[in-house]
Amino acid sequence: MAFLELDRLCKQxxxxxxxxxxxxxxxxxxxxxxxxxxxxxKTTTLQMIAGFLDPSRxxxxxxxxxxxxxxxxxxxxxxxFQSYALFPHMTAAENVAFGLEMRRVSRAECAERVRSALxxxxxxxxxxxYPRRMSGGQQQRVALARALVIRPSVLLLDEPLSNLDAKLxxxxxxxxxxxxxxxxxxxxxxxxxxxxxxxxxxxxxVMSQGRxxxxxxxxxxxxxxxxxxxxxxxxxxxxxxxxxxRTVAPARLVAxxxxxxxxxxxxxxxxxxxxxxxxxFADVGLAAKIMTRIFQGNHWLxxxxxxxxxxxxxxxxxGQPQPAEGDAVRLAWRQDDMSLRAGGAx
Amino acid sequence: MSxxxxxxxxASADERAARAPWVLTAPALMLFVGVLVIPLTMTxxxxxxxxxxxxxxxxxxILKNWREIATDPYYAEMFWRxxxxxxxxxxxxxxxxxxxxxxxNRMSGRWKSFFLLVILGPLLISVVARTLGWALLFGxxxxxxxxxxxxxxxxxxxxxxxxxxxxxxxALAHVMMPFMVLSVWAALQRLDPQIENAAxxxxxxxxxxxxxxxxxxxxxxxxxxAIIVFSLSASAFATPAIIGGRRxxxxxxxxxxxxxxxxxxPLGAAVAILLLVALVLIxxxxxxxxxxxxxxxxx
Numbered sequence: 036m037a038f039l040e041l042d043r044l045c046k047q048x049x050x051x052x053x054x055x056x057x058x059x060x061x062x063x064x065x066x067x068x069x070x071x072x073x074x075x076x077k078t079t080t081l082q083m084i085a086g087f088l089d090p091s092r093x094x095x096x097x098x099x100x101x102x103x104x105x106x107x108x109x110x111x112x113x114x115x116f117q118s119y120a121l122f123p124h125m126t127a128a129e130n131v132a133f134g135l136e137m138r139r140v141s142r143a144e145c146a147e148r149v150r151s152a153l154x155x156x157x158x159x160x161x162x163x164x165y166p167r168r169m170s171g172g173q174q175q176r177v178a179l180a181r182a183l184v185i186r187p188s189v190l191l192l193d194e195p196l197s198n199l200d201a202k203l204x205x206x207x208x209x210x211x212x213x214x215x216x217x218x219x220x221x222x223x224x225x226x227x228x229x230x231x232x233x234x235x236x237x238x239x240x241v242m243s244q245g246r247x248x249x250x251x252x253x254x255x256x257x258x259x260x261x262x263x264x265x266x267x268x269x270x271x272x273x274x275x276x277x278x279x280x281r282t283v284a285p286a287r288l289v290a291x292x293x294x295x296x297x298x299x300x301x302x303x304x305x306x307x308x309x310x311x312x313x314x315x316f317a318d319v320g321l322a323a324k325i326m327t328r329i330f331q332g333n334h335w336l337x338x339x340x341x342x343x344x345x346x347x348x349x350x351x352x353x354g355q356p357q358p359a360e361g362d363a364v365r366l367a368w369r370q371d372d373m374s375l376r377a378g379g380a381x
Numbered sequence: 382m383s384x385x386x387x388x389x390x391x392a393s394a395d396e397r398a399a400r401a402p403w404v405l406t407a408p409a410l411m412l413f414v415g416v417l418v419i420p421l422t423m424t425x426x427x428x429x430x431x432x433x434x435x436x437x438x439x440x441x442x443i444l445k446n447w448r449e450i451a452t453d454p455y456y457a458e459m460f461w462r463x464x465x466x467x468x469x470x471x472x473x474x475x476x477x478x479x480x481x482x483x484x485x486n487r488m489s490g491r492w493k494s495f496f497l498l499v500i501l502g503p504l505l506i507s508v509v510a511r512t513l514g515w516a517l518l519f520g521x522x523x524x525x526x527x528x529x530x531x532x533x534x535x536x537x538x539x540x541x542x543x544x545x546x547x548x549x550x551x552a553l554a555h556v557m558m559p560f561m562v563l564s565v566w567a568a569l570q571r572l573d574p575q576i577e578n579a580a581x582x583x584x585x586x587x588x589x590x591x592x593x594x595x596x597x598x599x600x601x602x603x604x605x606x607a608i609i610v611f612s613l614s615a616s617a618f619a620t621p622a623i624i625g626g627r628r629x630x631x632x633x634x635x636x637x638x639x640x641x642x643x644x645x646x647p648l649g650a651a652v653a654i655l656l657l658v659a660l661v662l663i664x665x666x667x668x669x670x671x672x673x674x675x676x677x678x679x680x
Contacts, residue, residue, distance in 0.1 A: 107581045185584070
């Protein structure tokens with residue numbers, strides 16, 4: 036049985052449907068991310084789980100019990116907000132202790148739990164600091180400690196790392212993952228950052244315009260995107276217009292001068308979706324000209340003009356000589372690495 | 382020789398740089414000295430001059446006026462009344478204004494701007510007109526409210542409003558309310574919009590959120606509003622003059638009377654200076670207390 040279950044959840048503001056038919060089962064201890072561009076309904080869904088918004092339709096169940104009728108104060112969820120929403124008039128320790136006070140935890144136990152929660156997020160010794168005196172990263176840690184100290188059944192993270200600079204964010208991602216693994220707290224993360232979603236989650240829910248586009252492991256959603264939106268949103272991708280020619284036997288899949296045996300099923304115009312790092316330079320294949328070549332340390336990024344439109348190619352910097360700008364090249368890839376969709380390229 | 386030639390322009394550049402702040406601030410300084418420092422100094426000096434019914438003002442240095450204020454209980458009573466009224470007014474505006482600002486802040490867009498206008502609207506009307514409004518409602522037997530209540534048989538005699546401290550406090554609280562609401566409103570704007578949700582998710586009830594989370598954060602706003610309201614109320618003239626008339630005087634109306642009716646300028650000056658000094662001490666003192674108390678969290 037699913038630990039946290041969202042059942043055909045809908046939210047409408049007036050005539051506008053913000054979340055539409057959202058169904059998801061989260062297992063105990065699982066780390067699930069809602070990923071999508073701003074306005075896709077991911078934060079609205081989180082707020083419905085938290086209880087700050089009432090769903091228009093549908094149910095939210097925690098361990099089989101309906102949460103919709105439970106007021107947010109009694110849901111026992113830990114939430115980390117994008118702005119952290121720390122209480123500025125309280126010290127770090129007082130902030131963390133607030134949830135325990137509300138639960139009437141004894142003073143001695145409260146002090147001990149606050150101390151260990153702050154130590155867990157690496158803020159031992161910062162107990163008496165006020166939030167204004169802390170850096171963004173430290174405030175973020177206090178917010179996390181405050182949410183975790185109440186031992187929530189589910190931890191909800193609303194873009195918790197988006198206010199941190201890139202380097203700090205990477206460090207916090209690793210730390211967040213370790214803490215979540217250690218405590219085994221079921222966690223739902225809302226983010227628009229695909230790297231964050233991929234590095235943290237067990238499963239990703241890709242959302243667009245209030246709908247679920249795909250639910251899957253990070254690897255699944257990246258390598259087998261269910262829709263054009265998912266493949267575009269998760270990392271860079273190439274979409275090539277191709278056709279399946281069934282007039283010849285055996286049937287061929289043709290994209291410009293690249294062709295391969297056609298898979299069963301589809302016919303007529305199709306779209307080939309292929310990740311830039313899965314394309315290689317070969318003797319035969321899609322004819323292209325390299326427009327720009329950018330060195331990025333561990334890899335090279337090539338922007339090419341191909342027979343089927345612009346193409347991006349990423350090659351590991353493995354010491355091999357690479358083609359130069361202006362060179363005519365042939366692009367090739369393994370059939371296993373691409374995904375095929377019916378219809379022309381978007 | 383060349384050294385002298387070299388240093389001369391350098392020195393004059395230094396001098397010019399040193400003079401620049403003074404030159405640049407000169408217009409403002411002259412205005413400040415001309416319209417504030419000089420008249421104030423003259424008023425202080427005036428308070429030490431002598432005055433007689435027939436001889437007028439005599440520019441001598443005596444402590445007669447100050448001794449009179451210090452010894453005659455009439456002045457002590459009047460100053461106590463002034464500060465009592467100001468304190469009560471401040472309390473009333475805080476008790477009503479802070480929740481008003483909080484409710485206003487939680488309203489949705491259109492209603493918020495409408496009610497903000499309702500609250501600020503009175504500032505566009507002269508204090509005299511607003512106070513006379515109270516006089517029309519409650520003044521004597523002919524006041525609208527008194528007439529209504531009496532004709533309904535709810536009260537036998539008219540409610541006493543004119544020439545009472547209650548009347549002054551009510552009218553002043555009405556006049557001062559926008560300052561308190563604006564001050565608390567400004568403090569509420571600095572509140573994280575998610576902070577109440579954060580407290581809610583940690584299990585706090587609505588009253589707890591107000592008491593533990595919202596109130597402590599708007600206290601500095603309430604206190605700075607209180608300082609504004611208190612100093613404006615203690616030095617208010619129009620409202621006490623209309624409601625209290627010459628029967629119930631406060632410091633400002635007393636100074637006015639001494640200047641313009643009794644023509645005892647030195648005594649009026651002494652009253653005015655005492656009011657000023659007392660207010661400055663109270664305001665600066667409480668401000669320092671507030672800053673010390675809230676320095677950690679709000680600096």
